Amino acid sequence: MTSRTSADSRFDNGAPEEPALADGLRAGSEDAYEALISRYQQPVFNLVYRLLEDPGDASDVVQEVFLKVFRNVGSFRGTSSLRTWIYRIAVNEAHNHRRWFTRHRRNQVGLETEDDSARHWQEVLSDHSRSAFDLVSDAETRAIVEQALADVNPAFRAAVVLRDLEDMSYEEIAEVLQVSLGTVKSRILRGREALRRNLEGRVALGSGLEWAAQPAE
Amino acid sequence: MEFPIVSRKTLACWRAGRKLSAYADRSLAGAARESVTAHLAECGECAARAEKLVQAREMLRTLGHVKAPRELTTSLRIIASRERARRVSGNPLFDFEPLWMRMRNWMQPLALPFAGGIVSTLVLFSMLVPGYDVSVRAASPADVPTAFYTDPSVKTIAPFAFSSDELVVELAIDEQGRVVDYHLPNGPASAPLRRAIENSLLFTTFTPAMAFGQPTSGRVRLSFRRSHIEVRG
Numbered sequence: 001m002t003s004r005t006s007a008d009s010r011f012d013n014g015a016p017e018e019p020a021l022a023d024g025l026r027a028g029s030e031d032a033y034e035a036l037i038s039r040y041q042q043p044v045f046n047l048v049y050r051l052l053e054d055p056g057d058a059s060d061v062v063q064e065v066f067l068k069v070f071r072n073v074g075s076f077r078g079t080s081s082l083r084t085w086i087y088r089i090a091v092n093e094a095h096n097h098r099r100w101f102t103r104h105r106r107n108q109v110g111l112e113t114e115d116d117s118a119r120h121w122q123e124v125l126s127d128h129s130r131s132a133f134d135l136v137s138d139a140e141t142r143a144i145v146e147q148a149l150a151d152v153n154p155a156f157r158a159a160v161v162l163r164d165l166e167d168m169s170y171e172e173i174a175e176v177l178q179v180s181l182g183t184v185k186s187r188i189l190r191g192r193e194a195l196r197r198n199l200e201g202r203v204a205l206g207s208g209l210e211w212a213a214q215p216a217e
Numbered sequence: 218m219e220f221p222i223v224s225r226k227t228l229a230c231w232r233a234g235r236k237l238s239a240y241a242d243r244s245l246a247g248a249a250r251e252s253v254t255a256h257l258a259e260c261g262e263c264a265a266r267a268e269k270l271v272q273a274r275e276m277l278r279t280l281g282h283v284k285a286p287r288e289l290t291t292s293l294r295i296i297a298s299r300e301r302a303r304r305v306s307g308n309p310l311f312d313f314e315p316l317w318m319r320m321r322n323w324m325q326p327l328a329l330p331f332a333g334g335i336v337s338t339l340v341l342f343s344m345l346v347p348g349y350d351v352s353v354r355a356a357s358p359a360d361v362p363t364a365f366y367t368d369p370s371v372k373t374i375a376p377f378a379f380s381s382d383e384l385v386v387e388l389a390i391d392e393q394g395r396v397v398d399y400h401l402p403n404g405p406a407s408a409p410l411r412r413a414i415e416n417s418l419l420f421t422t423f424t425p426a427m428a429f430g431q432p433t434s435g436r437v438r439l440s441f442r443r444s445h446i447e448v449r450g
Contacts, residue, residue, distance in 0.1 A: 033297040045285035070300035189238035
């Protein structure tokens with residue numbers, strides 16, 4: 001990518017505004033494409049990762065999302081924000097992939113035990129400020145919460161993830177999921193109640209982050 | 218009809234319960250938040266439920282963001298580069314790409330069953346065609362048959378008979394409708410009978426066999442049977 005258009009100058013300093021970013025994408029600006037990737041790659045990956053049954057497929061789905069964004073940016077009218085438009089594509093793509101997964105790959109078993117490629121070097125290095133017990137405890141708590149979240153109905157899970165992990169407003173969530181505000185509130189409430197029930201069986205809620213008694217396997 | 222008795226406390230719990238989620242993420246403001254706070258101060262059950270919701274939300278938020286793999290950035294840059302090149306190239310078919318992609322996604326699952334259906338149809342049809350009788354008969358004597366092959370036929374028969382009660386004669390008819398040979402499949406006949414047959418065939422006219430609209434030689438089998446009327450009394 002060597003040729004630079006007049007739109008490039010808008011992305012030279014700091015984060016570009018969304019309308020300018022959309023215009024830059026339509027004009028084929030190299031910097032606009034780069035800005036879009038650097039701005040939305042992480043949150044879209046996080047969203048897709050939380051919505052899929054098999055998080056190992058998150059990278060493939062994210063690539064599909066960005067491909068659709070690049071190809072369909074010409075049809076983006078700006079009636080919603082670019083962020084909600086991209087998130088809507090991500091939620092729909094994750095939904096499609098989940099349906100495909102249910103039909104085709106439910107019974108497949110992978111050979112990989114853990115995906116280390118997603119870990120940053122800072123996570124791999126030891127943190128001397130915390131004890132080994134704290135690190136193991138945190139990792140186990142995180143695994144329990146992740147499993148409890150994964151057990152929540154996908155429709156409610158999407159609303160909860162958008163609200164609590166992506167910090168979106170109720171109105172933005174309604175745009176992303178293309179449902180009414182009342183439905184968003186209802187889904188978030190039911191999703192949180194389901195999460196609370198799932199966690200109650202595994203972690204003692206109501207008295208800090210203490211462990212519930214678990215039978216030894 | 219009896220209605221269930223709903224106490225004021227249950228009703229207040231139900232109203233507060235609908236707002237507990239918004240209360241837990243601090244999106245409830247003003248009078249609504251004050252009314253929920255007041256109810257939680259009175260109702261220990263709802264207060265415990267609200268506390269658990271808040272804690273479940275806080276635990277969820279500790280998950281934070283999962284870091285995207287580094288290879289993903291490279292893959293996305295490659296996709297961006299390719300898509301940008303296509304957009305900048307100004308290919309007039311570029312705008313139809315989403316339509317084409319949608320069409321392809323729609324057709325792809327049908328492609329294999331469709332191809333399988335066509336192949337099996339061709340195989341079955343090619344197996345069945347040789348068994349079909351495709352000879353075409355003329356609808357009226359004036360019609361000229363144009364398709365495939367039609368057998369020779371008798372146009373007019375001789376006005377006199379011969380002595381045998383029942384006789385089968387196989388005739389070879391040339392392209393001009395003339396008898397060039399005959400054969401008795403039921404065995405040889407006597408000389409007077411053969412003479413009678415030949416005299417009869419001499420005055421019988423035939424329509425020749427037709428192949429693709431052109432007269433051609435063919436064979437026809439004629440069966441003669443004596444008919445008589447019995448009168449009693």
